[in-house]
Every structure is written in structure tokens, then in C-alpha cells.
Amino acid sequence: MKRIFIAAYAILAISATAFAQPMMVGRGRASAVRPLALSGEYAEAEITALESELGARPIGELTVSEFTGYRARIEAAVRKDAYVRSTARMSMLFPGAGQLRNGDTAEGIGFIAMHAATMAGTLAGAYFLLPSDLRFENLDYLSSSKQDIHDALMSHSLQDYLPAMGVMVAGMIVDMGVRHWSSIAATSGAKAAIESGKARLNPYFGPGYLGMGMHY
Incomplete structure (x- = not known):
């Protein structure tokens, strides 16, 4: 499990840093890459599925299409966990x-x-x-x-x-x-x-300011 967790982290880190550009916020600049969060329910479930699919296969043997597919799945799970956390926080700060x-x-x-x-x-x-x-x-x-x-x-x-x-x-x-x-x-x-499918999940990682809504 630890190896798969590191692999999942690496997939997201490589994807995020490979395309990261500074994002304009008002008159200032902010980093487009947010901290990685793989501790939520959806991310953990995706990592478990990833462990089952990859087995002992090294991450270096993944093809580009496989890498892209895994990256999309893990990123989707991260967005779901971020949505759940931020929604719970909203209701804690202001009930309803x-x-x-x-x-x-x-x-x-x-x-x-x-x-x-x-x-x-x-x-x-x-x-x-x-x-x-x-x-x-x-x-x-x-x-x-x-x-x-x-x-x-x-x-x-x-x-x-x-x-x-x-x-x-x-x-x-x-x-x-x-x-x-x-x-x-x-x-x-x-x-x-x-x-x-009612939840609006904003992109979590991606190419800088090019239409990516880093909301969490």
C-alpha cells in the first residue's frame, strides 16, 4: 500500500509540476499548484483500486495513455474529497x-x-x-x-x-x-x-491559469 501511495503521489506531482504556471489573482501572483491531499475517502479508495491494478508493476513501466488515465482518476478522487471537506467546513462556519x-x-x-x-x-x-x-x-x-x-x-x-x-x-x-x-x-x-452528479467539481491540478479553477 505504501508503494502505491507513493506512486499515486508521484503521478499527481509530476502532472502538476510539469504544466504549472503562475496564476494571476487580482494584481498579485499565486502558485497554481496546491498542496497534494491523498487522505480522503475517495482518494484512498482509488489508491486501493490502483494497488489492485498495478500489482508489483513499477510506475516507470506505465505508458503515456496509462499514466494519463491513472492521473485523471486520482485527480477526480482528490477533487471529490476536496469538495466534501470544503462543504463540511462551510456548514461548520455558517450552518446551512x-x-x-x-x-x-x-x-x-x-x-x-x-x-x-x-x-x-x-x-x-x-x-x-x-x-x-x-x-x-x-x-x-x-x-x-x-x-x-x-x-x-x-x-x-x-x-x-x-x-x-x-x-x-x-x-x-x-x-x-x-x-x-x-x-x-x-x-x-x-x-x-x-x-x-449534482456537485460541481473544480479542477484541482493543471496548467496554471489556463481555465483551471483552483478553488480548494
């Missing part, structure tokens, strides 16, 4: 975003609503658990001087703020749960989108 990317609009809106409700509930709960003299109806934060606001805040002990702080911490924990749930669901949705 990965679902929308996968085309699961209803599920995406559901996670966005849960995230918004959690944040709104947390802020509302924390606000109403603040000392009453610090609420908007009793303290005008727009027209009061900085010193008046500072004095009002400092007139209370830490114990007075504990209920509001507790709600904030609890809300953050619940929101992390929503983010994690959304990320897991987005991962499953990304795999389903790949299998159904």
Missing part, C-alpha cells in the same frame, strides 16, 4: 451554507433558521438577565456619556453578571452543536451530490 451548496435548499434553510434562533435566543436571554438598570429602557447608551455607562457597568459585582454569562455560554454550546450537526449533514449531502 454547505446544504445550499449541495442543492439541499430546504435543509439549508432549516439549519440557517436553527442557527439564527439559537443566536437570537441567546442574546435575548442574556439581555433580560442583565441587571435592570443596564437595560436599554433604563440606560440610554447612545446619549449617555462614556463615564456614565462605565459607572453603571462597574456598579455591579461579577455575581450580578453570572446569569447573563451563563446564558451566553450555554447558547454558544448549543450553537456549536448546531454547527457540528450541520457539518455532518453537509458531508453526507456532499457525497450524495457527488454520486448523483
